[in-house]
Amino acid sequence: MPVESLFARLEPLLPGVSKPIQYVGGELHSAVKDWDAVDVRWALMYPDAYEVGLPNQGVQILYEVLNERADTLAERTYSVWPDLEAVMRAHGIPQFTVDAHRPVRSFDLLGVSFATELGYTNLLTALDLAGIALPADERTDDDPLVIAGGHAAFNPEPIAEFIDAAVLGDGEEAALRITDIVRDWKAEGRPGGRDGLLLRLAHDGVAYVPSFYDVDYLPDGRIRRVVPNRPGVPWRVSKHTVMNLDAWPYPKKPLVPLAETVHERYSVEIFRGCTRGCRFCQAGMITRPVRERSITTVGEMVQRGIAATGFEEVGLLSLSSADHSEIGEIAKGLADRYDGEQVSLSLPSTRVDAFNVTLANELSRNGRRTGLTFAPEGGSERMRKVINKMVTEDDLIRTVSTAYGNGWRQVKLYFMCGLPTETDDDVLQIAEMAKHVIKAGREAAGRKDIRCTISIGAFVPKPHTPFQWAAQLDHETVDRRLRALKAAVMGDRDYGRSIGLRYHDGRPSIVEGLLSRGDRRVGGVIRRVWEDGGRFDGWSEHFSYERWESAAAEVFAGTPVSMDWYTTRERELAEVLPWDHLDAGLDKDWMWEDWQDAVREVEVDDCRWTPCYDCGVCPTMGTEIQIGPTGRPLLPLSPV
Amino acid sequence: MVQRLRVRYAKRGPLRFTSHRDFARAFERALRRAGVPMAYSAGFSPHPKISYAGAAPTGVASEAEYLEIGLAQVSDPEATRSALDCALPPGLDVVEVVEAEPPALADRLEASRWRIVLDGVEPAVAEAAVAAFLAADCVEVERKTKDGTRTVDARAVVVALRVAGPGATGVSAVDETAPTAFCAILDVVMRHITPAVRPDDVLTALRHVSSLSTPVTPLVTRLAQGRLDEASPADAGSHPRLIDPLNRDVATTTPPR
Structure with missing residues (x-):
């Protein structure tokens, strides 16, 4: 049965909403396939506004990988702004895809990519608008399977009741495998219905199906155990790791939107994974090991990507791009290739060393030298040992002096507040560091009009990191420390005016903490907040801390748990963590040791250049570090 | 700049919701994909020479929008039209391209x-x-x-x-x-x-x-x-x-x- 497009009903309503172009689709390289010509149909969602969701690499990669299959179609859907939500409710228009404006409920699968937990309320809006029951156990065979992915899926327990399954890790191969399973199940006449399909996914190990696990609690609120409630369902579900990134050169033809979005560039991942071992960094822990894309593939992808999109900027993405074994050759090769053309190159430059400045110089050969960004993360030497960010103040001063001396006018420094063992003085050290930066910078640049911007976020302990046991700092203390820091910076006569300070209040981080390390009991809070109007929690103009606070108080009343219990409470080794049955490959004993090392201010080296320290990932997942150098040059331009 | 071309384009169907800013961005990318030899302004951040004439409001369709581009190489107007039309999504359609002559586009x-x-x-x-x-x-x-x-x-x-x-x-x-x-x-x-x-x-x-x-x-x-x-x-x-x-x-x- 063909599915009707909702566009004819939507179109007359669009003039009344803000930025209607975001709901129209028709992006370059978008695909509309014949509904009846395929076996499996995916709706892919990024649960934020189109302007944020469209550039998302994960969604774009899966969209292309799935649409390359003749038996599959994939369309995209994003969160609609509250003005359109109201109009859709008034006119009975369900959640739609932007490609062919088909109702989301008609698809076989709804894959939702969670880069952050703050998208959870937006998931509920989309499900409700789609006409899909919020509790997964109330869904029928006519509803799509709702599958969560992205980094937040490494602890999907807070949304366990709203999703049918979660996929951990790299999505390319997993999405294709799920497609195969769904296709076969449909071809066989859907044996066992929805439950039968979920069992197939669970037995295969490709996805985690929360409803097949029971969680028991101790009287004090901690988890007693998590056990499978069906035969043949694995005790632990493992993440997926794509090996050989050269075999997966996506996106090949990225979507080029008409509407303005947050990233307007061709982005290519130059490697996945990071073994720098920063203890706060969930991304670095759950994406191990390091897998480089070769210089040749990077060169080809950039050439094809620029030709296919007309973008003016190329972003070389990864968790620490300066660490690619051939980054110098890549940077020089691309700068040479696009010399004299209107193509600029960017590298998220967070590594604090002079080599990074050399790279940035190369990449900005034809352009303006405005700002460089470094991430020391901790203000004091002691703090940086705790978080394993191996940067000395001398390193930093040397690096920024090189930058200012090379014509860069502005340096941005990223820090966190509320790290484990942090004291007031550790945070005040940030001010001292910034003053030293300006002092050294003025000398190196020979002028006074240089600037340093300090950007500070509140630290949120994340699952699958050595800090997963740590107490999150309460928001009152975070705010007090940041106020003291501000006073110390602003009060300085010599340097204060050259230093900018950017921070947000600490309360959203507490909610992020609740959602990050929460268990299934947090689901009730998410639902209560959503019923109370919670939408777009990642946007300060929509976020309400009071809404979360009162929902948590209401839902947790009479139970041993609370907002504080989930956030500011330190955990013991013996405690069963909500995500212990989800396997990122990290050995729990190693992580605990690393947590103890953190408290003792003991650092650990990067396993790319020093012997393995047994984090557990490679042997558990059957993976290995893949790094060059290949020694090959960036291929010269060839006609496309 | 060695040549100025005047372009008539249409904004049709759903793409009438394209705002002028959105169109400008899409058009610049289309110029690059189509390989149109654009002339660039001098200065610190060079931008392609494009002058737009009074765009229709967002949400209003149009069969007759106009702009003018400056080229660094002489190009055939019809070849440019067809290359640009191919590079733009259906619904943003390049209808006609001619060489610019006085009087100025705005006066016309x-x-x-x-x-x-x-x-x-x-x-x-x-x-x-x-x-x-x-x-x-x-x-x-x-x-x-x-x-x-x-x-x-x-x-x-x-x-x-x-x-x-x-x-x-x-x-x-x-x-x-x-x-x-x-x-x-x-x-x-x-x-x-x-x-x-x-x-x-x-x-x-x-x-x-x-x-x-x-x-x-x-x-x-x-x-x-x-x-x-x-x-x-x-x-x-x-x-x-x-x-x-x-x-x-x-x-x-x-x-x-």
């Missing part, structure tokens, strides 16, 4: 002709509204702007306005299972002035002077732009001709000042 765009489809409006009701509007010397309407509201005279800019007759219903893509009973189509020629007065303002004015109400958001399309042909009849009920701004004949006449 004196007025616009708009078609306004009023679904669910009885033609007789529209006729009455048009008659009342044309009989007035001045119809002031309030318009929301960034800095509050501004009062404009919608009557003064209207050179001609008539009900073009009942049209086929469903033109504005209303759900076909519930067709509206009537549909009136307005045909209006409006002079460009600063600050701008738009078809929307004329609709507001029509509602002011009569019992007209529009149950469905009207679908507005710019059909043409150009200079008013002095030779064509000047009374408001009839149809003044607009001289094609890409027409070479225009080059020989000097615009009146």
Whole structure:
């Protein structure tokens, strides 16, 4: 049965909403396939506004990988702004895809990519608008399977009741495998219905199906155990790791939107994974090991990507791009290739060393030298040992002096507040560091009009990191420390005016903490907040801390748990963590040791250049570090 | 810069929701994909030489939008048209490209002709509204702007306005299972002035002077732009001709000042 497009009903309503172009689709390289010509149909969602969701690499990669299959179609859907939500409710228009404006409920699968937990309320809006029951156990065979992915899926327990399954890790191969399973199940006449399909996914190990696990609690609120409630369902579900990134050169033809979005560039991942071992960094822990894309593939992808999109900027993405074994050759090769053309190159430059400045110089050969960004993360030497960010103040001063001396006018420094063992003085050290930066910078640049911007976020302990046991700092203390820091910076006569300070209040981080390390009991809070109007929690103009606070108080009343219990409470080794049955490959004993090392201010080296320290990932997942150098040059331009 | 090309393009169907900023970004990318040898401005952040002429409002379709590009290499206008049209998504269509000649493009765009489809409006009701509007010397309407509201005279800019007759219903893509009973189509020629007065303002004015109400958001399309042909009849009920701004004949006449 063909599915009707909702566009004819939507179109007359669009003039009344803000930025209607975001709901129209028709992006370059978008695909509309014949509904009846395929076996499996995916709706892919990024649960934020189109302007944020469209550039998302994960969604774009899966969209292309799935649409390359003749038996599959994939369309995209994003969160609609509250003005359109109201109009859709008034006119009975369900959640739609932007490609062919088909109702989301008609698809076989709804894959939702969670880069952050703050998208959870937006998931509920989309499900409700789609006409899909919020509790997964109330869904029928006519509803799509709702599958969560992205980094937040490494602890999907807070949304366990709203999703049918979660996929951990790299999505390319997993999405294709799920497609195969769904296709076969449909071809066989859907044996066992929805439950039968979920069992197939669970037995295969490709996805985690929360409803097949029971969680028991101790009287004090901690988890007693998590056990499978069906035969043949694995005790632990493992993440997926794509090996050989050269075999997966996506996106090949990225979507080029008409509407303005947050990233307007061709982005290519130059490697996945990071073994720098920063203890706060969930991304670095759950994406191990390091897998480089070769210089040749990077060169080809950039050439094809620029030709296919007309973008003016190329972003070389990864968790620490300066660490690619051939980054110098890549940077020089691309700068040479696009010399004299209107193509600029960017590298998220967070590594604090002079080599990074050399790279940035190369990449900005034809352009303006405005700002460089470094991430020391901790203000004091002691703090940086705790978080394993191996940067000395001398390193930093040397690096920024090189930058200012090379014509860069502005340096941005990223820090966190509320790290484990942090004291007031550790945070005040940030001010001292910034003053030293300006002092050294003025000398190196020979002028006074240089600037340093300090950007500070509140630290949120994340699952699958050595800090997963740590107490999150309460928001009152975070705010007090940041106020003291501000006073110390602003009060300085010599340097204060050259230093900018950017921070947000600490309360959203507490909610992020609740959602990050929460268990299934947090689901009730998410639902209560959503019923109370919670939408777009990642946007300060929509976020309400009071809404979360009162929902948590209401839902947790009479139970041993609370907002504080989930956030500011330190955990013991013996405690069963909500995500212990989800396997990122990290050995729990190693992580605990690393947590103890953190408290003792003991650092650990990067396993790319020093012997393995047994984090557990490679042997558990059957993976290995893949790094060059290949020694090959960036291929010269060839006609496309 | 060695050559200037004038481009006429259309904004059709769903892509009428493309804002001018959105279009400008898409057009610059299309120029790059199509390999058009653009001339760039000098300076710290060079940008391609493109001048846009008064864009239709977001949500309004158009058959006649204009811009001018500066090239660093002489290119064939028709080859450029077809390359650009291929590089833009369907719905943003490049209709015609010619070499620029004096007078300036802006001087060739004196007025616009708009078609306004009023679904669910009885033609007789529209006729009455048009008659009342044309009989007035001045119809002031309030318009929301960034800095509050501004009062404009919608009557003064209207050179001609008539009900073009009942049209086929469903033109504005209303759900076909519930067709509206009537549909009136307005045909209006409006002079460009600063600050701008738009078809929307004329609709507001029509509602002011009569019992007209529009149950469905009207679908507005710019059909043409150009200079008013002095030779064509000047009374408001009839149809003044607009001289094609890409027409070479225009080059020989000097615009009146």
